[in-house]
Amino acid sequence: MDKTRRKVLGAGGAGVLAASLPTGTALAAQPIKIGMSMPQTGGLGAGGQAALVALRMWVEEVNGRGGLLGRQVEFIAYDDQSNPANTPGIYTKLLDVDKVDLLIAPYATGPTAPIMPLVKQRGKLLMGNFSFQVNSKVKHDMWFNNAPWNKADGWSKGFIAAGQAAGAKTIAILAEDAEFAQNLADGMREIIGKGIGLTKVFDQNFPPTTKDFSSLIRAVKATKADLVFVACYPPSASGLVNAVNEIGLASQTMMFGGGMVGLQFTPIMINLGSKLNGIVNYHTYVPGVKFPGIDDFFKRYTPKAKAAKVDELGYYLPPFNYAIGQMLEQAINATKSIDDRKLADYFRKNEMKTIVGNFRFDADGERVPDHVITIQFRGLKDKDQEQFRNPARQVVIHPAEDKTGAVIVPFDKARKAK
Amino acid sequence: MIFSFDLLFEAILFGILLGCFYAAVSLGLSVAFGLLDVPYVAHPAVLILGSYGTFWLNDHLGIDPLLSGIMLMPVFYALGVMLYRFYHASFESRGGDASVNGLAFFFGLAFIIEVLLIIVFGVDQRSAHADYIGESLEIGEIRLPYRLLVAFGVALLLTYVLTLFFSKTFVGRAIKAVGQDEMALRLMGANPTQIKQMAFGIATAVNALAGAMLIIVSPVEPSMDRIYIGRTFCVVVLAGLGSMSGTLVAGLLLGIVESIVLTLFGASWAPAVAFGMLLILLGLRPQGLFGR
Numbered sequence: 001m002d003k004t005r006r007k008v009l010g011a012g013g014a015g016v017l018a019a020s021l022p023t024g025t026a027l028a029a030q031p032i033k034i035g036m037s038m039p040q041t042g043g044l045g046a047g048g049q050a051a052l053v054a055l056r057m058w059v060e061e062v063n064g065r066g067g068l069l070g071r072q073v074e075f076i077a078y079d080d081q082s083n084p085a086n087t088p089g090i091y092t093k094l095l096d097v098d099k100v101d102l103l104i105a106p107y108a109t110g111p112t113a114p115i116m117p118l119v120k121q122r123g124k125l126l127m128g129n130f131s132f133q134v135n136s137k138v139k140h141d142m143w144f145n146n147a148p149w150n151k152a153d154g155w156s157k158g159f160i161a162a163g164q165a166a167g168a169k170t171i172a173i174l175a176e177d178a179e180f181a182q183n184l185a186d187g188m189r190e191i192i193g194k195g196i197g198l199t200k201v202f203d204q205n206f207p208p209t210t211k212d213f214s215s216l217i218r219a220v221k222a223t224k225a226d227l228v229f230v231a232c233y234p235p236s237a238s239g240l241v242n243a244v245n246e247i248g249l250a251s252q253t254m255m256f257g258g259g260m261v262g263l264q265f266t267p268i269m270i271n272l273g274s275k276l277n278g279i280v281n282y283h284t285y286v287p288g289v290k291f292p293g294i295d296d297f298f299k300r301y302t303p304k305a306k307a308a309k310v311d312e313l314g315y316y317l318p319p320f321n322y323a324i325g326q327m328l329e330q331a332i333n334a335t336k337s338i339d340d341r342k343l344a345d346y347f348r349k350n351e352m353k354t355i356v357g358n359f360r361f362d363a364d365g366e367r368v369p370d371h372v373i374t375i376q377f378r379g380l381k382d383k384d385q386e387q388f389r390n391p392a393r394q395v396v397i398h399p400a401e402d403k404t405g406a407v408i409v410p411f412d413k414a415r416k417a418k
Numbered sequence: 419m420i421f422s423f424d425l426l427f428e429a430i431l432f433g434i435l436l437g438c439f440y441a442a443v444s445l446g447l448s449v450a451f452g453l454l455d456v457p458y459v460a461h462p463a464v465l466i467l468g469s470y471g472t473f474w475l476n477d478h479l480g481i482d483p484l485l486s487g488i489m490l491m492p493v494f495y496a497l498g499v500m501l502y503r504f505y506h507a508s509f510e511s512r513g514g515d516a517s518v519n520g521l522a523f524f525f526g527l528a529f530i531i532e533v534l535l536i537i538v539f540g541v542d543q544r545s546a547h548a549d550y551i552g553e554s555l556e557i558g559e560i561r562l563p564y565r566l567l568v569a570f571g572v573a574l575l576l577t578y579v580l581t582l583f584f585s586k587t588f589v590g591r592a593i594k595a596v597g598q599d600e601m602a603l604r605l606m607g608a609n610p611t612q613i614k615q616m617a618f619g620i621a622t623a624v625n626a627l628a629g630a631m632l633i634i635v636s637p638v639e640p641s642m643d644r645i646y647i648g649r650t651f652c653v654v655v656l657a658g659l660g661s662m663s664g665t666l667v668a669g670l671l672l673g674i675v676e677s678i679v680l681t682l683f684g685a686s687w688a689p690a691v692a693f694g695m696l697l698i699l700l701g702l703r704p705q706g707l708f709g710r
Binding site: 040041042043045046049080120177204205206207209210211212214215216218219233235239242243245246247248265267268271273292310316382383 | 424425428431432433439465504536540541542543544545547552554561563565566635636637639640645654677680681682684685686688689
């Protein structure tokens with residue numbers, strides 16, 4: 001009797017449990033949810049919107065191939081308005097309300113930094129999105145950044161190397177009061193502090209609300225520095241380039257630029273046009289750099305970007321955001337799982353193949369070796385988008401394997417170079 | 419700190435140019451908030467709307483940005499009249515918490531303008547093109563950007579015209595009177611609501627030209643109003659509510675002090691200067707520089 005009752009209860013319990021679990025068919029019908037916040041308005045909005053075009057393109061393509069693990073991919077993206085204060089709330093919503101399976105970080109360091117403790121606490125895999133050193137202190141073991149840089153010197157080594165080769169002895173640093181720019185400037189200060197033969201003659205921060213840079217550029221000009229290293233976000237980048245164009249720099253200044261975000265975005269590049277000539281700045285990809293599959297990507301991306309009225313050239317963020325999708329796809333297909341821990345283990349141990357080169361990650365989840373390129377703008381005209389497709393207009397001066405030309409100094413001479 | 423008298427002289431010179439620009443973008447608010455006591459927090463958003471209107475005329479029709487700003491003034495006048503009518507009918511005429519409700523209304527309006535601009539123009543920075551943008555006047559070692567010289571000239575002209583209008587014309591004097599004693603104006607046979615409506619129209623029309631100045635001075639993007647909200651209110655309160663010449667002086671003061679701090683002491687301190695000055699002045703002279 002007892003045995004029979006146990007059997008009946010056991011069978012009943014199993015039945016209830018089985019009924020409460022989704023069936024194989026129901027699970028297959030449920031999409032894999034991937035969620036993120038992205039700056040779609042505000043200072044970073046232009047870049048964020050272009051990145052979304054590439055991510056949606058990957059979602060569309062992967063779903064066209066039958067999805068992942070036989071399930072369609074559902075993509076959820078909220079606008080964080082480029083405001084770091086908004087991102088913790090958005091990611092809490094993604095996890096608790098939308099119940100997403102996988103997370104992608106918002107574009108840029110500022111909006112990403114505040115979500116790191118939350119994501120670590122929840123034990124979620126987070127695909128980084130062009131942020132800089134946000135995991136260096138948090139040490140989340142499930143963070144993997146799509147950015148081509150790693151340590152701070154990766155951004156500035158091309159600038160420094162070119163400057164030193166030209167015989168530079170002094171440097172001025174201008175940095176925006178923002179997380180990324182400060183990290184970058186700190187990296188540069190650290191390099192100078194190591195005694196590489198460069199003397200710092202000016203070091204100033206400026207607030208993101210600065211709208212007219214004339215006074216600041218006059219102060220820099222007065223220092224007669226050989227190198228002027230700038231770390232800033234897009235709105236300030238435009239203001240600084242305009243001010244340099246009007247006020248000018250000292251005749252002995254060799255190079256200006258370094259870490260200016262925005263000079264990679266098509267609308268800003270078109271707006272500034274010939275004012276960009278001579279500037280040496282970091283980049284992630286320009287025509288002339290050989291990555292397998294990237295030309296095909298741009299053939300598919302350009303019409304979509306045009307329809308969405310965003311960055312049509314899309315050299316900066318879009319291919320790297322598409323690469324996030326490619327990396328997730330590779331890891332999910334290989335592990336046959338969407339478990340955060342299993343995916344993280346796969347990312348750590350394997351080489352990820354993407355349209356922006358093959359990735360391996362260090363213990364902090366950053367790319368090794370890094371692959372930041374340094375370019376010099378030359379011979380640009382005003383109001384011409386297509387000129388940027390010409391490798392001669394953005395000459396790669398660093399690293400050696402991607403080099404398409406030598407840097408021209410001083411700055412005044414480079415401005416006139418064809 | 420790098421110091422030389424040349425650098426100080428240049429800092430003052432640029433401060434004057436920058437200050438006139440601050441005054442130009444604050445004049446409309448000086449009329450709406452200073453004279454009419456309307457909590458016009460949408461002022462910077464309307465300013466950006468003027469910038470985008472200028473951008474559209476400049477980009478699509480090739481019209482000079484300055485001329486575009488002037489062409490937009492009648493349209494903005496009409497917009498101002500409509501806005502005031504709505505504000506008056508919905509909040510002011512009902513008494514009670516008109517200021518608080520009006521504040522919410524204008525905040526809402528600012529957000530709507532920002533979203534509309536994003537939908538129509540996107541989030542990218544936009545700038546105007548003209549021969550005087552990006553070029554400088556060279557005087558010896560000094561290079562003065564023409565864009566700031568244009569803002570300087572327009573601000574002076576606008577202040578002069580508005581000062582003349584408010585002191586010499588019947589409508590202008592009526593606008594000043596309505597801010598002081600509405601009942602007395604009513605007893606004189608004038609309709610205060612109509613007068614306020616015209617004043618608000620003028621304040622908004624001035625914004626069209628100031629918006630053109632803004633896009634001449636620097637590229638704009640839809641959310642840029644947030645940067646100017648504090649600075650414009652600071653200039654108006656510093657001036658003494660409703661004083662046109664006071665607005666110019668306050669703008670100049672702010673521009674010069676900001677430029678000196680930025681050049682000689684560090685740009686990080688510059689935003690604190692405006693509000694630091696405001697706090698000190700309000701402690702010493704609560705009615706502002708030119709307030710009575």
